[in-house]
Amino acid sequence: MSQAADLPAEAPSARVLVDFDRVDLAYDDTGGNAIEDVSLTIREGEFVAVVGPSGCGKSTFMKLVSGLRPPSEGTVIVDGREVSGPIKIVGMAFQAPTLLPWRTAMDNLMLPLEIVEPYRSNLKQNRAEYEARARGLLKTVGLEGNEDKFPWQLSGGMQQRASICRALIHEPKLLLLDEPFGALDAFTREELWCVLRDLWMEKRFTVILVTHDLREATFLADTVYVMSRRPGRILVRKSIELPRPRDLEITYEERFTDIVLELREHIGRIRKA
Amino acid sequence: MATKKPTNDAWAPWAFFIAILIVWQGVCTGFAVSEFIFPSPIAIVKSLIEFAGPIADHAWQTFWTTLAGFGIGVVVGLLLGFIIGSSRFMYNALYPLMIGFNSIPKAAFVPILVVWFGIGTVPAILTAFLISFFPIVVNVATGLATLEPELEDVLRALGAKRIDVLLKVGLPRSLPYFFASLKVSITLAFVGSVVSETVAANKGIGYLMMSAGSSMRMGLVFAGLIVISAMAMVMYVAFAALEKRMTGWATRGMDSRQ
Numbered sequence: 001m002s003q004a005a006d007l008p009a010e011a012p013s014a015r016v017l018v019d020f021d022r023v024d025l026a027y028d029d030t031g032g033n034a035i036e037d038v039s040l041t042i043r044e045g046e047f048v049a050v051v052g053p054s055g056c057g058k059s060t061f062m063k064l065v066s067g068l069r070p071p072s073e074g075t076v077i078v079d080g081r082e083v084s085g086p087i088k089i090v091g092m093a094f095q096a097p098t099l100l101p102w103r104t105a106m107d108n109l110m111l112p113l114e115i116v117e118p119y120r121s122n123l124k125q126n127r128a129e130y131e132a133r134a135r136g137l138l139k140t141v142g143l144e145g146n147e148d149k150f151p152w153q154l155s156g157g158m159q160q161r162a163s164i165c166r167a168l169i170h171e172p173k174l175l176l177l178d179e180p181f182g183a184l185d186a187f188t189r190e191e192l193w194c195v196l197r198d199l200w201m202e203k204r205f206t207v208i209l210v211t212h213d214l215r216e217a218t219f220l221a222d223t224v225y226v227m228s229r230r231p232g233r234i235l236v237r238k239s240i241e242l243p244r245p246r247d248l249e250i251t252y253e254e255r256f257t258d259i260v261l262e263l264r265e266h267i268g269r270i271r272k273a
Numbered sequence: 274m275a276t277k278k279p280t281n282d283a284w285a286p287w288a289f290f291i292a293i294l295i296v297w298q299g300v301c302t303g304f305a306v307s308e309f310i311f312p313s314p315i316a317i318v319k320s321l322i323e324f325a326g327p328i329a330d331h332a333w334q335t336f337w338t339t340l341a342g343f344g345i346g347v348v349v350g351l352l353l354g355f356i357i358g359s360s361r362f363m364y365n366a367l368y369p370l371m372i373g374f375n376s377i378p379k380a381a382f383v384p385i386l387v388v389w390f391g392i393g394t395v396p397a398i399l400t401a402f403l404i405s406f407f408p409i410v411v412n413v414a415t416g417l418a419t420l421e422p423e424l425e426d427v428l429r430a431l432g433a434k435r436i437d438v439l440l441k442v443g444l445p446r447s448l449p450y451f452f453a454s455l456k457v458s459i460t461l462a463f464v465g466s467v468v469s470e471t472v473a474a475n476k477g478i479g480y481l482m483m484s485a486g487s488s489m490r491m492g493l494v495f496a497g498l499i500v501i502s503a504m505a506m507v508m509y510v511a512f513a514a515l516e517k518r519m520t521g522w523a524t525r526g527m528d529s530r531q
Contacts, residue, residue, distance in 0.1 A: 063426075066426070066430040067430065068426055068429060068430055086429055086430050086431065086432045086433075087430070088430070088431055088432040090430050090431075092426060092427045092430055093427075094423040094426075094427075096421065096423055098421055098423050098424040098427065100424075100442065100445070100446075101522050101523065102445050102446075102520075102522040102523075111428075111441065112427075112428075112431055114441065115428055115431045115432065115433045115437055115441070116431040116432060116433075117432070150522060152522075166427075167427075170431070176430075178423075
């Protein structure tokens with residue numbers, strides 16, 4: 001069922017960035033595994049989406065990649081090194097924008113630079129340069145002119161845009177998105193799909209997107225992984241071979257809906273089982 | 274709309290205050306209530322003027338002992354709040370003890386403090402401290418402990434240390450809680466110092482009221498009461514203004530939603 005052919009759709013770089021080898025993660029309280037026997041590789045510049053029923057350990061998967069939790073069994077290799085703690089080359093954004101309410105949009109973007117090296121040490125000297133970068137990033141996502149606004153002065157969609165910018169300001173190799181558009185209305189969500197698509201097309205960082213939305217996964221990703229119910233296993237690996245750049249119109253074409261339906265069937269089977 | 278209303282209503286508390294004074298005065302003169310039982314506003318003002326010198330003297334004593342106790346309360350409250358709020362273990366270990374301590378009426382400490390430190394200023398300062406630090410601890414600890422886990426993940430994945438998270442996020446986040454608790458604490462501190470003064474002091478408004486009461490000078494007793502409430506109210510307003518200035522971001526969101 002899963003497509004074994006490893007066809008690099010757009011990003012020809014063959015370098016592996018993330019490598020999971022038979023990874024288990026046991027939760028200490030329940031005894032059961034949150035994630036079981038997960039093996040996968042993600043190439044540099046690849047856009048990966050992980051879908052599955054709720055509570056299937058998708059967020060746990062993110063914690064393993066970012067090094068926030070160590071695996072119980074197996075190995076996680078990111079950027080050539082086995083992960084044993086926070087890997088510092090990731091940017092993260094969640095369903096809640098989690099902006100700091102006492103900082104302006106601009107200062108919120110600067111937060112990762114105050115934490116992560118080498119920016120942390122040279123922030124004082126290069127402040128102007130970094131602020132220009134933040135301004136540029138805000139402009140790309142359509143937040144130009146909102147630099148000095150506080151989060152409560154921005155709409156939900158605008159806050160989420162700023163949150164994604166914050167995840168990208170330190171130019172991470174790996175962007176982790178945990179249902180970032182889940183709380184937005186349908187129109188804003190599709191708008192932000194395009195924002196993310198454009199950002200990715202421009203900068204070609206590696207993305208892991210966790211989502212419930214199969215259309216979102218199909219529209220954005222190179223590869224979609226379907227996870228089973230807890231304990232989470234990878235059931236299907238599906239390469240999305242739609243041409244890029246993709247426009248929203250493609251979501252109404254048959255070849256697109258065929259893929260969504262196929263993914264939907266897998267999820268349906270899991271839910272019945 | 275939200276900005277217009279308060280300015281229009283600003284006269285209301287004053288009008289009610291004056292109305293109460295008028296009714297009070299009316300009852301006292303109308304029913305010829307004895308000044309030894311319940312003095313009229315005019316009698317109280319007379320006492321205030323007559324004893325202005327001694328009242329100011331005692332008021333100053335109460336004021337600075339209260340502020341000293343409150344100051345210690347702020348420092349201890351911040352430290353304890355920081356410790357309890359920044360570690361789950363310390364939270365679980367200390368919070369129940371704090372609740373237990375807080376359920377003791379602080380006036381019950383005064384006799385002990387008198388045995389240890391003698392009659393006078395020290396028990397008043399310490400009672401003010403004991404009664405005022407608890408709200409600060411609870412508020413600071415709550416502000417720190419209710420950090421969003423997602424935000425912590427964002428920062429920890431970047432290699433942020435615990436102290437980074439506390440300083441960049443936890444502390445600013447708990448400031449609104451902290452400043453809100455200052456308003457409550459300063460008024461409590463006045464309760465502490467005055468209670469201690471009525472029992473064990475030879476100076477301060479509490480002592481003044483006690484001795485005036487025992488010589489049946491009720492006008493002076495009520496004058497003392499008014500001086501305390503005036504001092505506590507001024508401090509409350511001062512801290513409310515400070516809160517608004519320091520942490521306006523925490524409430525401005527609500528203003529804009531109206």
